[in-house]
Amino acid sequence: MNIMTVKGFSGKWLFWGVFALLALAALVYTVRPEPVWVDLASVSRGPLEITIKEEGRTRVRDRYVVSSPVAGYLHRVPLEVGDAVIPGELLTEVDPMPASTLDARSRAEAEAKVQSARSALNSTRQKVAAAEAEADLAIRELSRLKALSDDHFVSDERLQQARAAADRAQAILRSARFDEEVMAHELAAARTRLEVSAARETGNGNVERVPVRSPVNGSVLGVARKSEGVIQAGEPILELGDPGALEVVVDVLSFDAVKLSPGVSVRLTGWGGGSLDARVRRVEPVGFEDVSALGVEERRVQVVADITSSPEAWQSLGDGYRVDAEFLLWQSDNVLQLPESAIFIGDGQHQVFRVVDDRAVLTNVSVGRTNGFQTVIQEGLADSDRVVRHPDRQLEDGSRIRVR
Template structure:
C-alpha cells in the first residue's frame, strides 16, 4: 500500500510539473499586446465645411476715361479719396478739333440719341428695382411682425432678410448705372459740341471737365501725371467700398457641393467673424497652379456680406479673407475621430475596446469633416475606440494603451 501511494504521489507530482511547464510555455509564447492609441465616442457640435482663401472686391467698379483727345491735367486725387457725383476729377484741354462733316455730325448725333435712350432704359430698370426693394422690405417687416406669434419660422425670416438686402443691393447698382448712363450722355453731347465749327456757330469749348459719376472712392489711378491722352483712354477707377463682395477660387470638386443661398463664414481678415451668403457659383472653371506646382481646376464663387457694415467697415477692395462654406452642421452629434474608421464588409467599422481586447464593431457613419465623423448607429457615448488601427490588429487581439 505504501509503495502504491508513493507511485501515485510521483505521478501527481510529474503531472503538476508537466502542466506547469505547458502553462509556462503558453505564457511565454502567447502574442504580445498591440500598442494602440484610444479615443472616446462623445457628443458635441460638428460642422462640415469647405474652406478656401478669398479676397474682397467692390461690386460696382467704374473706369473713368477721357471723353476727348487732348492734354489732361495732373490728377490731384490719391487712392482712397472719397468722391461725390459731379465732383471735378481733372480737366482736359482738347486738341484742336477738326470740322465735323455731315456724316460725322450725323454719327455724333446718333450717339447722343443712343445714350439718351440707354439712360431712359436704365431709369426704367431702376424704377423696377426700387419697386422690388420696397416690396421685399415690406415683406420682411410683415414677417418680422408675425414672428412673436410663432407663425413664421427663423428660416423664413432669414430668407426674407436676405431677399431684402439683395434687393437693396440691386437697387443701388441700378442707380449707379443710371448715374453712369447720364454722364455717358453728357460725354456724347460734349463730343458733339466740342469742334472747331459748331452747328450754331458758337465758340468751341476750350476745356473739358471730367467729373465723378458716382458717390464712392478712388480705387486706382491709371494715369496720374499730365500729358496727351486719346479719347477713351482710362484715367482712374472709382467704386463704392461700402458694397463689397467676396470672390473665392474653389476646387471644382468642392464647387459642385455649393449652391446659391448657402451660409458662409468669413474669418482670418483681422477682425470679427462675418456672415455671408453665396450669390453665384460661376458655371465656368479655369486652370490654376497650386503652391506645390500642381495644376488644378477651380471655380469662382461669389458671396455677399450679411453682417452689418460697421462690423467690416475696415475691409477694403482686394483684402484677403478665409471663407468657410457650411455644407452641414449639428449642435449635438455622436462622433469619433475619422482615423478610427476603416472599411469592413462593404461598410464601416471601428475597433471597440472591451477590457484589454479590441473587437471589430460595425457602425453606420454619417457626415464627416476630415477630422471627426458622425456615428449614426453601432456605438454609444463613452465607448472607447482605437485610433489609427494597425494592419496587424485583428478582432479580439489584446491591446496596451500607449
C-alpha cells in the first residue's frame, strides 16, 4: 500500500467520524427536552405586616332621638341636617290634642312615670360621678407620665397610651353627662304630662303649645318629620348627636373576628384624608348573616374601634362616612420573605424550585407567618436567592428553565 492510498483511507475515516459526531449532536439537540418558561421571584429582607382589611363606616357614639311628648299638631321643623343645637334650644312646637281630665288610674300611672324618670336621673348621676372619678384619675396619670417623660423615665408609647386613656375617659364622661341631661329632660317631660293640661286654654283663647327642646349639645343627624301635621305621642321628630365623638364600626367575617380582641391596633385609610390610628374597643359577641355583592351568604361580626389620632386630623369626618380599616395582627421591620405563589406542598413539607445555573433545584424550606402575598422564610433559602413563581407540573428537580 503506497502513501497515497493510506492518506486517502485516513481522510475518509476522518470525514465519516466528523459526520457521525455532527449527526449525534444534532440528534441529542433534537431529542433533549426544551427549557421550561418560568417567572422568577427573589428572596428579600424587609418589613412585613399581617392585617385584616375590611370596609367600615363612622358612627356617632351617642345618638338621641327627639320625639313628640304629646299627641297633637306638629309645627314645621326649621332645622336642617348638620345644624348645631344647644341644650334647651327650641326645636319645634306641638299643639296638643284636646285631652280629657285624668282619671284616678291615669293620674297614678303619670305619677309612677315621674318617679321612674326621677330614679333614672339619680342612677345616671351616679354614673356621671363614676365617670368623673375615672376621668380625673386618667388626667392625673397623664400629667404624672408627662413629668416623667421630660426626664426620659417613660417611653413615648406608654405616654401615648396614657393620652388615649385620658381621651377615652373624657369621652365617656361627656357621654354620661349627655345621658344625665336626657334623663333630666325626660323627668321634666313626665312632670309636664302630669301637671300641664294639653287641653287648657288661656284667657285670650290661645291653645297652649308644648315646646320640643334639644336635650343635648350637638348637631342634627337626621330629620324624621320636616313638615307640619298630626303627630302621635312618642313619634320621632329629630335625631341629635355629637359629631365630635365618632367611632368606627366594621363588619368582619366571623372567621377573622376570632383573631381580634380589644386593644388591637387599627389603621384607617380610604376616607379622603391621611392615615388615622384607631384601637379596637369591642368585638360584638353575636354574629349576623350578610349577603355579599356576589350573592354569597356570610357570617359577620361587628367590631367597634375608637379613633386615637388627634381630632384635628379627622375633623372633616362625619357620621356614616366610609373608611377602610386594617386590623394589625402581626408585624416585623426586617424579615426574610418570599412571595406565597412560589411555595407548594410536596412530600408533606413546603418546597420551592430554587434557580441554580439556569436549572430548577427542588429545595425544602421552613416557613413562618404569611399575609397571603408574602411568607416568612425561616430555613432553606438565603437573601437574594431566586425561585420559580407559580411552578407548574412540567418542572422537575434539575429541569432547565428559561425566564419569560
